[in-house]
Amino acid sequence: MTSLDEALQHVLAQAQPLGVEHVDLFNADGRVLRADCISALQVPPQDNSAMDGYAVRAAEITTAGVALAVSQRIPAGHVGTPLQPGTVARIFTGAPVPSGADAVLMQEDTQVLQDGTVRFNAVPKHGQNIRRGGEDIALNSTVLAQGMRLTPAAIGLAASIGMPELPVGRKPRVALFSTGDELVLPGTVAPQDMPAGSIYNSNRYFLRALLQRLGCEVVDGGILPDNLEQTAQAIHRVAQDCDLVLSSAGVSVGEEDHVKPAVEQQGALNLWMIAMKPGKPFAYGKVFRNGKDASHGVAHFMGLPGNPVSSFITFLLLVRPFVLRLQGMDDVAPKAISVTAQFDWPKLEKRREFLRARHDGQGGLALFGNQGSGVLTSTVWGDGIIDNPPLTPIQPGDTVRFIPFSELM
Numbered sequence: 001m002t003s004l005d006e007a008l009q010h011v012l013a014q015a016q017p018l019g020v021e022h023v024d025l026f027n028a029d030g031r032v033l034r035a036d037c038i039s040a041l042q043v044p045p046q047d048n049s050a051m052d053g054y055a056v057r058a059a060e061i062t063t064a065g066v067a068l069a070v071s072q073r074i075p076a077g078h079v080g081t082p083l084q085p086g087t088v089a090r091i092f093t094g095a096p097v098p099s100g101a102d103a104v105l106m107q108e109d110t111q112v113l114q115d116g117t118v119r120f121n122a123v124p125k126h127g128q129n130i131r132r133g134g135e136d137i138a139l140n141s142t143v144l145a146q147g148m149r150l151t152p153a154a155i156g157l158a159a160s161i162g163m164p165e166l167p168v169g170r171k172p173r174v175a176l177f178s179t180g181d182e183l184v185l186p187g188t189v190a191p192q193d194m195p196a197g198s199i200y201n202s203n204r205y206f207l208r209a210l211l212q213r214l215g216c217e218v219v220d221g222g223i224l225p226d227n228l229e230q231t232a233q234a235i236h237r238v239a240q241d242c243d244l245v246l247s248s249a250g251v252s253v254g255e256e257d258h259v260k261p262a263v264e265q266q267g268a269l270n271l272w273m274i275a276m277k278p279g280k281p282f283a284y285g286k287v288f289r290n291g292k293d294a295s296h297g298v299a300h301f302m303g304l305p306g307n308p309v310s311s312f313i314t315f316l317l318l319v320r321p322f323v324l325r326l327q328g329m330d331d332v333a334p335k336a337i338s339v340t341a342q343f344d345w346p347k348l349e350k351r352r353e354f355l356r357a358r359h360d361g362q363g364g365l366a367l368f369g370n371q372g373s374g375v376l377t378s379t380v381w382g383d384g385i386i387d388n389p390p391l392t393p394i395q396p397g398d399t400v401r402f403i404p405f406s407e408l409m
Contacts, residue, residue, distance in 0.1 A: 001275040004352060008318060010270070011284050012332070014300065015325035018170040018243060025155050030215050031168035032327035033154075037144035039161040042134035047097040050129045054110060055080075055089040055101035058124045067119040074098065088118060097130055104129035137161060147330035169327030174211050175238035175299075177221040177247040178204045179231070179259055180306065185223075202376060203248040203311045207304075210315055211246075213409050214323050221245075224259070232262035239266075239287040239299035243326060246319065249306025259283075263301050266291040271303075275390070277351040278373035279314035281305050307373040313354050313385065316408040334407035336387060338399050343367040345394035352390055356382035357402065365402060384408075 020034045049055065060068065071087035074080040076094035083089055083100035091097070091104060103124035111119045137143055143157055144150075150166070158166055183201040184194065194200075201223065211218050221238055224231045224247070238245055247259050260283065263269045269285030283303030290296040302319055304311045321332035342364035345355065353371075356378035360366040365386065368378040384404040386394075394400060 001280075001351070002272040004274055004276045004317060007272055007274055007282060007284075008321065011302075011318060011322050012325055014284070014286075015322050017328040018172060018326050020167050020328075021170050022165045022167050024165045025159055025163070028150050028155050028158075028166050028168060029152060030213065031150050031166075031171075032215070032324065032329040033144055033146055033148050033150055034167045034169050034328045036142045036146050037158055037161070037163060037166070039137050039139060039141050039143050041137075041161060042139045043137035043160055044131055044133050044135070046133040048131050048133075049091045049093055049095050049097060049104045050131050051104065051106045052092050053104050053106040053129065054118060054120075055083065055091045055097050055104050056120070056124055057083065057085070057101060058103040058126045058128070060086065061105075061120050061124055064121050064123060065119060067113060067117040069117050072098070102126050102130075147328060149324065149329055169215075169329070171215055171217045172243045172323050172326045173219060173241065174216045174244045174246055174323070175219040175221045175242040176204065176207055176211065177224050177234065177238075177245070177259075179224040179226070179247060179249045179257075181226045183223050202308050203304075203306070206308075206312060207246065207248060207315060210320070210409065211323070214320060215327060216244075216323055226258060228258040228261060231258045232265055235259075235262050235287060235301075236266055236291060239289055242299050244300045244302065244323065245287060247301075247303045248311050249304070259303055263287060263303075267298065267301065269301065274314070275351045276313075276317075277349060277353050278307065278310040278371075279305055279317075279354075280310070280351075282314055282318060305373075308376040309356075309379060310373045312376070312379055316385075317354070320408060334403050336401045336403045336407075339402040340364040341367075341386075341394050341398045341400050342396055343394070344396060345388075348391050348393060349388075350390055353386075353388040355386040355388055356384075357386050358383040365400065379405075 068088045070090050071084045072080050073090040074095040075092050079096050080089055080098035083098045089098050105124050109122040113119055144154055178201050182198050184198045186200050208218050224234055263285050267285055267287040269283055271283045273280055274282050285301040286298040287301050288294055288298055304314050324332045342360055356368045357365045368381050384402050387401040
């Protein structure tokens with residue numbers, strides 16, 4: 001069997017980044033940045049107050065109880081005048097510190113007297129409660145690096161340097177298919193009326209949601225029938241204007257698995273048995289848009305297993321990094337953490353296992369009881385997966401490699 005790392009290396013080598021488009025900040029969340037963001041200003045633009053209080057000369061307040069007159073009032077968004085000796089300035093959070101002042105005392109440490117002067121009940125230190133100009137962002141510094149996936153915080157940072165839009169990787173256009181005559185869409189048949197041998201199509205829904213979370217434009221290809229000619233026609237049709245064709249099931253070697261020969265008729269396909277559990281059959285290939293060769297362009301093809309958990313995990317570990325690389329993301333590897341197992345897993349599995357688990361509230365991990373490839377409840381109960389090497393039992397107290405779902409979606 002092919003190792004997961006080998007398969008991932010192969011598919012990533014095929015993922016040439018798509019084009020670049022500019023989007024406004026309101027639509028940039030989750031997109032991949034395609035150029036460094038360089039700041040044309042420093043942040044803060046000048047020294048400003050970190051809180052509501054009084055801007056003072058620290059040398060004029062050497063003991064508690066000193067009272068000084070207020071010479072000016074500086075709200076945020078306004079610039080004061082140079083601070084007169086022997087006076088203080090009423091100042092508010094974010095307002096520029098007037099020249100001559102070198103500290104800000106918060107208002108809780110002061111008392112306004114009847115004559116309008118202010119008594120200071122604490123002794124300020126030089127620089128106290130002052131945010132220095134440029135302490136957050138220096139002029140001409142790189143604030144966001146090319147290849148990162150944008151987060152709400154990153155979008156806020158871009159806004160703080162005055163950027164109304166950002167260059168991001170073009171959204172991959174992905175055609176999503178399910179295969180199998182046994183599949184039924186929720187809402188078309190009531191549970192009590194389901195024909196024998198039929199199942200509801202869960203894969204179509206979570207795969208679409210995962211693709212959309214990754215910034216893809218999803219074309220719903222529906223359910224492919226167990227018919228070679230119709231399958232080939234459907235794949236050829238969507239390949240004309242999609243970057244990736246993604247199917248669930250139909251890439252095994254059974255007589256009713258028609259996706260594999262349909263792709264091979266009009267392109268090239270690698271079918272691997274991946275040494276991972278869950279998720280063994282996986283296919284990667286290319287569909288020629290003219291059906292014969294690559295001269296008129298190609299669409300990537302990926303085929304996932306049919307069992308829900310196998311399809312879910314295989315998507316996270318192989319499809320997710322691929323579509324992020326298509327958008328120009330450099331580091332597509334999920335970040336794993338070391339956590340203590342609070343369970344016993346004595347099985348010696350020859351394949352690399354991905355066990356659904358969750359934090360137990362005591363600093364360790366609990367394991368879902370049924371790790372079957374069709375038990376989708378394990379992916380809802382868990383908050384991540386344990387990456388367990390082949391032939392490795394787990395005992396309570398062992399340290400395991402845990403990948404949170406937050407790193408995979």
